Amino acid sequence: MPFKFKRLSIPDVILIEPRVFGDDRGFFMETYKKSDFLKVGIREEFVQDNHSKSIKGVLRGLHYQLEPKAQGKLVRCIRGKIFDVAVDIRKNSPTFKKWVGVELSEDNKLMVYVPPGFAHGFLTLSEEAEVLYKTTEEYAPELDSGIIWNDEDIGVNWPIDMVDRIILSEKDKKLPNLKNAKIFE
DSSP, X not given: OOEEEEEOSSTTSEEEEEOEEEETTEEEXXXXXXXXXXXXXXXXXXXXXXXXXXXXXXXXXXXXXXXXXXXXXXXXXXXXXXXXXXXXXXXXXXXXXOEEEEEEETTXXXXXXXXXXXXXXXXXXXXXXXXXEEESSOOOGGGEEEXXXXXTTTOOOOOGGGGGGOBOOHHHHTOOXXXXXXXXX
């Protein structure tokens, strides 16, 4: 199997380490293989690919899409380094309001699977970062939603040395806190 799968402290969020074949020419790796992903319970089909580029300090999130078009995401950083976060916002989940964070970078080549029902965001740690992610549903602007990045009820422990340099979009500055957000039942 070209991947190592590790369930994180929220078991529905899965860290994925691809097998990298490298030599003096460069490297090769598989980034998705349906049969391997099915074996660990990732059953969703990916239907859209997204690519973002951000400068140091940019925080994108915490974003999600509501039902009936809730998105699962397969996230990887192909250039630079990010701190990637998934927050369980399924009201009836035993891990409701819990979050996990992992560092994804061009060097470690790790990926993370964030299932539907989770808010997702990341903070750019390097001078620039490019992030690619697959989604299980196409973007539906009428179902687009989010939670403010520093919500006290969630308490994400963003890298402390970066907190005073956070750069947000106008949209992300206006996101509600969890108490006032539409979430998953």
